[in-house]
Amino acid sequence: MTNLKNLRGMIDLLPAQIKGWQKVESIALEHFNRAGLQEIRTPIIEQTELFSRGIGENTDVVGKEMYNFDDRGGRSCTLRPEGTASVARSIVQHGLLNNGPQRLWYRGPMFRYERPQAGRQRQFHQIGVEFVGIASVMSDAEVISIAWDFLKDIGLNDLTLELNTLGSNEDRNGFKKDLKDWLNKRFDMLDEDSQKRIDVNPLRILDSKNNSTKELLCEAPSLSDFLSKESKTRFDYLRKLLDNLKIPYKINSKLVRGLDYYSDTAFEITSEHLGSQATVCGGGRYDGLISELGGPKAPSIGWAIGMERLIMLAGDKILNLKYPDVYVIHRGEKAEQLALNITCQLRSANLAVELDYSGSSFSKQFKRADKSRAKWAIVIGEDEVSRDQLLMKKLRDNENSEGREEYIFSRNDIDQLIRKLNDK
RNA sequence: GCGGGCGUCGCCAAGUGGUUAAGGCAGCGGCUUGUGGCGCCGCUAUUCGGGGGUUCGAAUCCCCUCGCUCGCCCCA
Incomplete structure (x- = not known):
């Protein structure tokens, strides 16, 4: 045993698991193609500033979870903790919006320096969708439905779509001010974590898991009272569109989400079977991000799905393994x-x-052929070589242990052999 | 970042201070030199994640370290 090991939280995906990944990815690709999305690939390393500015200095992700390092030129670099900021940067940098709104998808590894646990690694994989430059509420519904249909198609059933609206930035700022005042008056009644957050990120306190804080918050001012008419109308309309699409949802007014760029629509898709990391898909509207990064005003919405969590939920449902059609047995040079x-x-x-490489006896090769679960064996020995023939024999035939199906083909008549193989 | 549990062959494991580290699966070889799924026989850890210490003696006790796992925080 070597003492070289993986770094904490960085896991290998071994051959036995990869089939599931490929299956999920191919189903995703079908959905994205049908929806007319285009793929975008961006680097996994970016300037640190992209994330600190895009995601928000005071978020947990930026504050304590990023992999930062200085490169040899002294530039501060970061392994991307999520995909949206990079996609936004790329769109701005290349002026993609000059060609109209962008409807994109991406996939790849993301990095967050956290203590690993079930459904959480330091390197994990996301597959995500971004609609950039589209304000219509229709796009909110469409983006959500792409995620929902995809997850259904994977075979996941007991999922919950949680929905909230965060209002516009102005709505939220007004609310934040009131909430802060209200909280400061009750400072001593808050738990330690929440006390620290009052100035930094008061909205997150709403999400507190601390019981006494939770109780206290029942009386707190509510964001819904600060929502502008537009935000309210927009939210009501989104709900109507989802109803029409027969996508069930649960309003969760406590749903805030950890990245600063969200506004108006916020949503998560959760499952009870994931342990304490219940979110399999998270997303929302980010109308200010593109302009924040130096681009034009471009209202946008997107989501990301955690692949590891998705695979965990899907389990064996997606596997349907493929075995070889033929196992080739041979002996002699x-x-x-x-x-x-x-x-x-x-x-x-x-x-x-599948071709046998062992050079061992026919008996052994047949045993391996069985183990491979191939449907047919093709046997080539000295006899076959001298007669210019191929013997094809049926494997895994439990019923007739005596007269198993066998066919002999001329070496020059491969086509006929292929026809036979494709027969059943 | 904080707090629990764990780490013996590719996999699942027994062993909890005394000397050859059970067993099962998988793998390899044979019984069966050209014919399979069963069966039987044999082989496969100088070593117990790594390092140091205690001891006449350690997989078993202690310290450090790495990794896994579960929970908190937070998220995918």
């Missing part, structure tokens, strides 16, 4: 060459073929 040729020819015909 000439047979070996022929076996390799046949293998490649069959693969060109779109068949999944």
Whole structure:
């Protein structure tokens, strides 16, 4: 055993698990293609400033969870903790909005320096969608429905869509001021965490898990009283659109979300089967981010799904493993060459073929062929080579242990063999 | 960042201070030199995540460190 190990929270995805990932990714791609989205890929390292400005200096993500380092030129760099800021930067930098609104998706690793636990790693993977430059409430509903339909299609059932509106920045600022005053008057009754947050990020206190604070907050001013008419109308309309789409949701007025750039629509999709990290998808509207990063005014909305959590929920449902169609057994030098040729020819015909490399006895090779769960074996030995023939034999045939199906083909008649293989 | 549990072969594990570290699965070889799924036989950890210490003696006790896991904070 080597003493080289993975870094904490950085996990390997081993071959046995990858099938599930590929399946999920291919289903996602289908959904995105149908919705007419385009993929964007951005670097996993950015200037630190992008995140501190984009996500917000006072958020937990920026304050204590980023992987920062100085490169050899002394620039402060950060491994991206999320995807939206990078996508926004890229859009601004390349002027993509000159071509009209952007409807994009992305995927890739994200990094957050946190203590790992179930459903949380330091390197994890997100797949996300961003609609940039679209203000219409329709886009809110559409973006949510893309996530919802995708998760349904993966086979996830007991999911909850939690929905809230954060109002416009002005709405929130007014509310923040009132809330702060109200909280300061009751400073001694708050838990320690919340006391620290009053000036830094009072909204997050609403989300407190501390019981006495929770109780106290029942009396607190409510954001809904500060919502502008526009924000209210927008939220009501979104609800109506979701009702029409038959997407069930639960209003959660405590849902604040940890990134500063959100405004108006905020949502999470949660599951009870994830342990304490219940959120599988999180997103919301970020109307100010693009201009904050030096771009034009471009109202936007998006979400991100945590792949690891999604895979955990999906479990074996998505697996349906693919076994080889054919296992090629051979013995002798000439047979070996022929076996390799046949293998490649069959693969060109779109068949999944496994070739034995062991050089051991036929008996052993047959055992391995069985283990591979292939449907057919092709046997090439000295006899076959001298007669220019191929023997094809049915595997995994439990019923007839005596007369198992066998076919002999001429070496020059591969097409016929392929036809037989495709028969069933 | 804080607090619990854990770490013995590729996997699942027994062993809790006395000397050869059970067992099962998988793997490899044989019974069966060209024919399979069963069965039987054999092989596979100089070593117990890593380092240091206590001891005549440590996988077993102590310290440090790395990793995993669960909870808090927060998020995907």
